[in-house]
Amino acid sequence: MAYLAPSEFVTKMVDAGESKIFMSTRDTVIRAYMAGAILALAAWFAITINVQTGNILIGALLFPVGFCMLNLLGFDLLTGVFVLTPLAWLNRRSGVTIGGVLRNWGLVFLGNFAGALTTAFLMAFVTTFGFTQSPDKVGAVIGNIGEARTLGYASHGAAGMVTLFFRGVLCNWMVSTGVVGAMISTTVPGKVIAMWMPILVFFYMVFEHSVVNMFLFPAGLMLHAPFSIMDYFIWNEIPTVLGNLVGGLAFTGLTLYATHVMTAPKRELASPAPRRIAA
Template sequence: MSYVNPPEFVTKMIDAGEAKVFMSTRDTVIRAYMAGAILALAAAFAVTITVQTGNALVGAILFPVGFCMLYLLGFDLLTGVFTLAPLALIDKRPGVTVRSVLRNWGLVFVGNFAGALTVALMMAITFTFAFTVDPNEIGVRLGEIGSDRTVGYADHGAAGMLTLFIRGVLCNWMVSTGVVAAMMSTSVPGKVIGMWMPILVFFYMGFEHSVVNMFLFPSGLMLGGDFSVADYLVWNEIPTMVGNLVGGLAFVGLTLYSTHARTGATLARPVAEKAKAVEKVRA
């Protein structure tokens, strides 16, 4: 059987969190860099499909190919370590501390951002013939996305900030579900199917993913988007990261941990009482 029962895959989640916390700096950054780059390529792919077909659902259906590739290659996204690394701390694994978890998050952030920024520059070059002509229609759309999802939130003030935060929460609820779903199977097809469904939901619904945004907004700035670096950080990246942390940890990591790794007391009658009940029924 390729299906892994919940108590087993939750143990795998804790083990994975512990392994990431103790991973060397070099390996952590390399794996995060590649994850950011691959996810950025997938985002560029999805935007290209959406522009060319005029159908956002087609782009959303195909976007998860990037997530599946990076997961199967063993690379790390910030959204994933937000959910997994704290579980090793909560489970009191030896040597795991708040500082070591924060170190992991910081290194993964740096690697993801560097990878996404590299692809943003590469795609901007391809969309403008090395900045010698105006952006093509895909480049124009990337600039519009950057403006809509920064200044667009700012126009609504506190309500916009709350909306941004909630979209970050919902995003990593789905993305972390995809990370966990891959642990539910021991076969590659099973892992891919498990990951594909929640990632499709997040992308089509327009939820905010901190690593995808590390590509979208630098791309938008390079391609003439009408917003600033400060707009990007204050009205997207920082609130999105906070939302991603809350969504992944609260709705995926802690819920699964609390009910499958630290289950409540089993409510069962003693064997003797069961036997007496059976005898009464027979009488």
């Protein structure tokens, strides 16, 4: 598996961030839409495995297949562009502005949301036979997830909000490491292995991923779970997005950039003092 040195793949991160900022609106939205739809499908797949096997580790082991697929196809998640595009600005790439970074984030958010919402509707339709009956076991579990991870946090007040934010931070520490993993090898097996490991950690640890939640919570609402749209945005999506931004940028993007692009001068070893020879 051809491995790239950190100085090489971090430069690729900056290049990727620059490319995404200057991408057309059409391409940005299409790629984000497909990323949201595929990641949502992977979440549905993993929850189905959990329900059928009763073992959440198996679902976590297989969930990364969706992340690997969307990255190999060149699609974009909000959690990824949170890390990559600011690096192009920090590197002072020509024409890159804060406005361009924010434009990219906004378009990717909308595209991810639309894609995840599409999969959520398909899941809700399939698990209820076109909304003609109560959801099956998988649909019921997805509805319960939405309730537990909105009203559950709200029941703890400020402590629940901070916990939610920190779970978002921890999530994108791992997910953004997976984004970087796609760049550290020039072979498909190498990319997949490097992406698989941190995504497994995030999913098994039940951290909060803004794009996965764009599927889980609207799906729960479609299945009449007992929480509201405002519950979803205030007690999950907004704090999760902010946590994902901080976690990915602070723990992955800035640390790699600081030590592999903006490196400090290497310490030169002082020459040993000449030894005096006694007269």
